[in-house]
Amino acid sequence: MTGMFENIIIILYLAVLGYLGFRGYKQTKSTTDYLVAGRDTHPFIMALSYGATFISTAAIVGFGGVAAWLGNSLLWLTVFNIFIGIFIAFVFLGNPTRKMGYRLNAHTFPELLAKRFDSKFIQIFGALIILLFMPLYATAVLIGGTQFIALYFGTDYHMSLMVFSIIITAYVIAGGLKGVMLTDALQGSIMFIAMIILVVVTFDSLGGVVSAFSKLENVWQVTVVDHLASKSINEFAPGSPDFMMKLSLLWGFEGWNSMPQFLSKGWLFVITTITMGVGIGVLAQPQLIVRFMTVKSKQELNRAVLIGSIFILAMTGIIFIVGALSNAWYFEFNEGKNALQSAGSVEKVIPHFINTAMPKWFAFVFLFALISAAMSTLSSQFHTMGTAVGRDFFEQITKKDYDSVMVTRLGVVVMIIFSVTLAYAFDDEPAIIARSTAIFFALCASVFLPSFVGGLFFRGMTKAGAISSMIVGLVVSSFWLLFVHFKEAKSLGLAKAIFGKDSLLSGDIIFVDALVVALPLSIITAIVVSMMTKKMDKKHLDRCFND
Amino acid sequence: MEYFDFGVGLAFVLMIISTIISVIYGAINWNKDAYVSPPEFVKDWNKTEKEIEDEL
Numbered sequence: 001m002t003g004m005f006e007n008i009i010i011i012l013y014l015a016v017l018g019y020l021g022f023r024g025y026k027q028t029k030s031t032t033d034y035l036v037a038g039r040d041t042h043p044f045i046m047a048l049s050y051g052a053t054f055i056s057t058a059a060i061v062g063f064g065g066v067a068a069w070l071g072n073s074l075l076w077l078t079v080f081n082i083f084i085g086i087f088i089a090f091v092f093l094g095n096p097t098r099k100m101g102y103r104l105n106a107h108t109f110p111e112l113l114a115k116r117f118d119s120k121f122i123q124i125f126g127a128l129i130i131l132l133f134m135p136l137y138a139t140a141v142l143i144g145g146t147q148f149i150a151l152y153f154g155t156d157y158h159m160s161l162m163v164f165s166i167i168i169t170a171y172v173i174a175g176g177l178k179g180v181m182l183t184d185a186l187q188g189s190i191m192f193i194a195m196i197i198l199v200v201v202t203f204d205s206l207g208g209v210v211s212a213f214s215k216l217e218n219v220w221q222v223t224v225v226d227h228l229a230s231k232s233i234n235e236f237a238p239g240s241p242d243f244m245m246k247l248s249l250l251w252g253f254e255g256w257n258s259m260p261q262f263l264s265k266g267w268l269f270v271i272t273t274i275t276m277g278v279g280i281g282v283l284a285q286p287q288l289i290v291r292f293m294t295v296k297s298k299q300e301l302n303r304a305v306l307i308g309s310i311f312i313l314a315m316t317g318i319i320f321i322v323g324a325l326s327n328a329w330y331f332e333f334n335e336g337k338n339a340l341q342s343a344g345s346v347e348k349v350i351p352h353f354i355n356t357a358m359p360k361w362f363a364f365v366f367l368f369a370l371i372s373a374a375m376s377t378l379s380s381q382f383h384t385m386g387t388a389v390g391r392d393f394f395e396q397i398t399k400k401d402y403d404s405v406m407v408t409r410l411g412v413v414v415m416i417i418f419s420v421t422l423a424y425a426f427d428d429e430p431a432i433i434a435r436s437t438a439i440f441f442a443l444c445a446s447v448f449l450p451s452f453v454g455g456l457f458f459r460g461m462t463k464a465g466a467i468s469s470m471i472v473g474l475v476v477s478s479f480w481l482l483f484v485h486f487k488e489a490k491s492l493g494l495a496k497a498i499f500g501k502d503s504l505l506s507g508d509i510i511f512v513d514a515l516v517v518a519l520p521l522s523i524i525t526a527i528v529v530s531m532m533t534k535k536m537d538k539k540h541l542d543r544c545f546n547d
Numbered sequence: 548m549e550y551f552d553f554g555v556g557l558a559f560v561l562m563i564i565s566t567i568i569s570v571i572y573g574a575i576n577w578n579k580d581a582y583v584s585p586p587e588f589v590k591d592w593n594k595t596e597k598e599i600e601d602e603l
Binding site for chain 1: 562574576577579
């Protein structure tokens with residue numbers, strides 16, 4: 001009976017998605033409709049679409065699991081998500097982006113930069129960055145969503161991946177950005193409701209807010225300090241729950257309610273990679289920036305600040321707190337074990353907690369929230385990659401007058417096939433989810449942020465300044481990831497193959513994220529080169545900045 | 548709040564303050580900065596331009 005009920009709900013859900021995709025299709029009559037949703041999106045739709053695109057399964061499953069491992073220090077990421085990702089982004093960057101996009105008739109993020117700096121190279125370069133790196137992020141989200149579907153319904157992973165991909169393809173191709181944003185808004189609403197229920201049930205089961213947080217100290221003492229302090233990390237299998245908790249001790253963590261020791265490995269990881277990498281990187285995400293170009297006035301952006309901030313608080317704020325508190329729940333209801341010991345690994349904590357601690361009906365609701373989170377992020381990614389292929393790359397290379405929407409739809413199909421192929425190849429590496437998200441966000445910030453912000457606010461920023469800062473951002477980020485950073489350099493193995501060691505540097509500096517090095521260098525390059533090169537034509541600048 | 552150390556407690560407070568600032572900003576500016584229709588001569592100019600484009 002339950003299975004029958006679930007199937008009916010799923011069919012209804014898919015039917016509503018189909019209807020919204022069809023509505024998007026009916027309302028899509030021009031290139032502007034397909035690429036920037038006709039520039040007349042409702043603020044509620046825009047805010048929820050921005051939030052739902054921002055928050056993927058990576059945030060909920062990946063980072064929620066990290067919170068179970070490293071505790072409430074992850075709340076710094078929520079501070080950045082709300083203050084930088086919503087307040088700064090919407091209040092200071094949103095309207096200038098919207099106005100410049102309108103004045104220059106730009107339909108994509110690379111096109112906006114290209115028209116501002118009068119450079120086709122920037123448009124093609126921006127498209128190539130998106131096409132090279134976004135599939136990795138999309139693949140991570142695709143794997144996360146598919147694994148949940150396969151686990152919940154007991155279906156084959158590859159079959160689930162195929163069905164999941166076909167559904168997303170259908171509404172991205174048909175509805176363009178209108179279809180994507182309408183479905184995002186529905187999915188965002190489901191995610192919001194599920195998170196509210198999750199936090200209420202969690203606090204209730206632990207005896208209230210104060211009682212829940214106060215229990216964490218004892219759980220840390222018993223399951224981590226007393227159990228692991230006297231043992232060597234070599235006694236545990238790499239990646240095992242006790243190995244991970246021992247690692248957190250060695251990295252300077254002192255409890256789930258405490259920050260790691262200042263400038264310790266753990267502090268550098270939480271602050272530079274997780275908080276700054278993702279928190280600042282959001283400002284230069286092509287799939288999010290394009291949403292500023294979908295509204296017709298600043299009023300929609302003002303309203304979206306209110307809606308978006310509450311939404312993000314309910315997403316990352318709640319999942320990080322619940323992730324940390326899951327340790328207290330397991331300790332109380334699972335024979336004195338912490339979250340990692342109970343679930344088995346970082347990525348399994350949130351799914352395991354939902355299925356164990358929550359009522360059966362809620363596990364079903366939460367499954368929808370996770371599928372929604374994955375679908376909303378993926379559909380926006382595929383739309384952005386499709387426009388990068390069609391509008392930013394193909395049209396610029398061939399210089400012929402094609403049907404832009406048709407080429408973009410073709411681009412969407414090509415990029416979905418590419419991402420699905422990657423998801424087939426990497427399906428046994430779920431740990432890739434949180435890492436690839438942080439890498440992609442940090443890379444976008446280092447490459448695009450100086451040109452984007454400089455282009456919006458400084459008339460003196462030149463074409464040469466923009467191009468050189470983008471190249472420096474890409475080169476330095478890539479170098480740091482390939483040859484220095486403790487995790488990526490080791491996993492990729494290039495430094496080992498060439499120089500015979502995992503990282504070219506040693507000490508705690510290898511825990512510093514690429515963004516901390518690459519972004520300042522990219523900013524300095526933009527300023528110095530702009531000061532040294534010829535200013536742009538006054539007429540062109542007037543067109544960019546004056547109404 | 549006594550169960551958090553200073554760093555986590557600060558993050559918790561800043562998270563709430565950031566949300567409150569955003570909510571207040573959104574509420575105060577809810578009806579401000581609405582879209583203003585372009586003046587008539589711009590509409591006429593757009594119409595003329597469209598006719599020329601169609602003709603071409």
